[in-house]
Amino acid sequence: MKLFSYFRSSAAWRVRIALAYKGIPHGTVPVHLVRDGGQQHSESYRELNPQGLVPVLEDDGQAFAQSLAIIEYLEETHPEPPLLPPDFAGRARVRQMALGIACDIHPLQNLRVLDYLRGPLAQGDGPVADWVRHWIAEGFRPLEELARRHGDGRTHLYGGSVTMADVCLAPQMYNARRWHLDLKPYSALVAIDAHLMTLPAFSTTRPEAQADAE
Amino acid sequence: MKLFSYFRSSAAWRVRIALAYKGIPHGTVPVHLVRDGGQQHSESYRELNPQGLVPVLEDDGQAFAQSLAIIEYLEETHPEPPLLPPDFAGRARVRQMALGIACDIHPLQNLRVLDYLRGPLAQGDGPVADWVRHWIAEGFRPLEELARRHGDGRTHLYGGSVTMADVCLAPQMYNARRWHLDLKPYSALVAIDAHLMTLPAFSTTRPEAQADAE
Numbered sequence: 001m002k003l004f005s006y007f008r009s010s011a012a013w014r015v016r017i018a019l020a021y022k023g024i025p026h027g028t029v030p031v032h033l034v035r036d037g038g039q040q041h042s043e044s045y046r047e048l049n050p051q052g053l054v055p056v057l058e059d060d061g062q063a064f065a066q067s068l069a070i071i072e073y074l075e076e077t078h079p080e081p082p083l084l085p086p087d088f089a090g091r092a093r094v095r096q097m098a099l100g101i102a103c104d105i106h107p108l109q110n111l112r113v114l115d116y117l118r119g120p121l122a123q124g125d126g127p128v129a130d131w132v133r134h135w136i137a138e139g140f141r142p143l144e145e146l147a148r149r150h151g152d153g154r155t156h157l158y159g160g161s162v163t164m165a166d167v168c169l170a171p172q173m174y175n176a177r178r179w180h181l182d183l184k185p186y187s188a189l190v191a192i193d194a195h196l197m198t199l200p201a202f203s204t205t206r207p208e209a210q211a212d213a214e
Numbered sequence: 215m216k217l218f219s220y221f222r223s224s225a226a227w228r229v230r231i232a233l234a235y236k237g238i239p240h241g242t243v244p245v246h247l248v249r250d251g252g253q254q255h256s257e258s259y260r261e262l263n264p265q266g267l268v269p270v271l272e273d274d275g276q277a278f279a280q281s282l283a284i285i286e287y288l289e290e291t292h293p294e295p296p297l298l299p300p301d302f303a304g305r306a307r308v309r310q311m312a313l314g315i316a317c318d319i320h321p322l323q324n325l326r327v328l329d330y331l332r333g334p335l336a337q338g339d340g341p342v343a344d345w346v347r348h349w350i351a352e353g354f355r356p357l358e359e360l361a362r363r364h365g366d367g368r369t370h371l372y373g374g375s376v377t378m379a380d381v382c383l384a385p386q387m388y389n390a391r392r393w394h395l396d397l398k399p400y401s402a403l404v405a406i407d408a409h410l411m412t413l414p415a416f417s418t419t420r421p422e423a424q425a426d427a428e
Binding site: 049050051052053060062064065066068069070072073076077088089091092093095096098099100102103104106107108112113116117120121123127130131134138139141142145146 | 263264265266267274276278279280282283284286287290291302303305306307309310312313314316317318320321322326327330331334335337341344345348352353355356359360
């Protein structure tokens with residue numbers, strides 16, 4: 001397997017965590033999202049992923065995009081250790097939390113979206129930072145509530161082991177800090193993230209530990 | 215099962231299609247996203263879904279949110295007829311296409327996001343419509359390419375039967391038309407959507423056919 005990744009992309013980090021957690025051997029190809037006008041826009045990369053976004057996982061001659069599609073693929077091809085609970089209701093709940101981050105927080109603070117806010121919508125740094133913090137907070141508020149309902153509020157978002165939801169949480173917390181979001185209202189999320197970052201699958205895959213980190 | 219739905223929500227429409235396609239008996243509770251300041255913000259609804267978004271599926275005393283989490287749940291609890299192909303690679307590809315809509319198009323044109331553009335960012339109707347069309351086009355361009363690579367380009371996004379990806383496509387095409395996006399560059403998507411809308415699971419669940427339609 002080969003992962004096309006950018007050190008700071010939180011979607012790529014999700015896949016790095018899943019690969020590490022499952023102990024799946026793979027190579028990593030860095031794709032620089034800013035240098036050369038964005039290497040993800042090159043013809044050869046668009047061949048792998050017409051969306052021109054990271055990550056992409058290449059396996060068995062096929063290239064797959066969308067981090068959660070890739071993680072579901074890894075879960076099906078390498079079931080152990082699992083990133084989803086065994087029961088239907090638990091799986092739905094974990095996916096709900098993961099999608100709450102992957103659909104409703106992350107895409108709104110993506111590089112291309114911020115470029116559009118600064119460009120065609122002529123927004124300055126202040127309003128752009130407010131926008132990012134607003135949408136992270138909008139997503140963290142319900143996630144904090146769900147973490148208290150369905151997890152222990154201290155170590156994992158759901159149940160007592162790492163799930164797809166935790167895999168999405170850690171990179172989003174990293175992003176929240178980069179944007180100086182006040183994390184005081186989210187004490188469960190802060191505690192869970194602190195626990196996750198003690199696990200090698202999370203700590204060894206963090207942006208600063210990547211070969212392409214700057 | 216009970217579905218909390220709003221006739222015009224494309225995320226709710228996705229779940230209506232999946233329920234109809236699988237022939238799962240259920241009740242429908244309308245949640246009006248505009249009336250009363252938005253019924254999704256009520257305390258009782260936030261109890262069901264702390265995110266305050268539609269849809270929610272209630273089953274067996276539990277309430278699940280996030281349309282794709284709900285559809286995966288329906289796929290696991292009611293496997294026939296399937297909305298995912300049987301092979302790992304096919305499943306990854308279908309999820310990639312579904313998430314390309316659910317993460318990278320739809321959340322950017324959600325009611326709450328447009329409210330923020332009009333409010334704090336002080337954007338007028340023209341720039342807001344341009345924003346919506348820009349992100350739909352950004353998502354449709356790669357989807358058109360994937361439809362040609364992995365489907366027949368005429369009836370389904372992937373393979374020869376309805377998948378989770380088609381379930382996401384039809385509501386997004388409806389939205390694209392509402393926003394007057396020029397659909398000429400997406401002839402495969404237009405053809406596939408036309409075919410899908412001949413199927414009862416899609417046509418009977420469309421916004422205009424809902425009890426709460428206006």
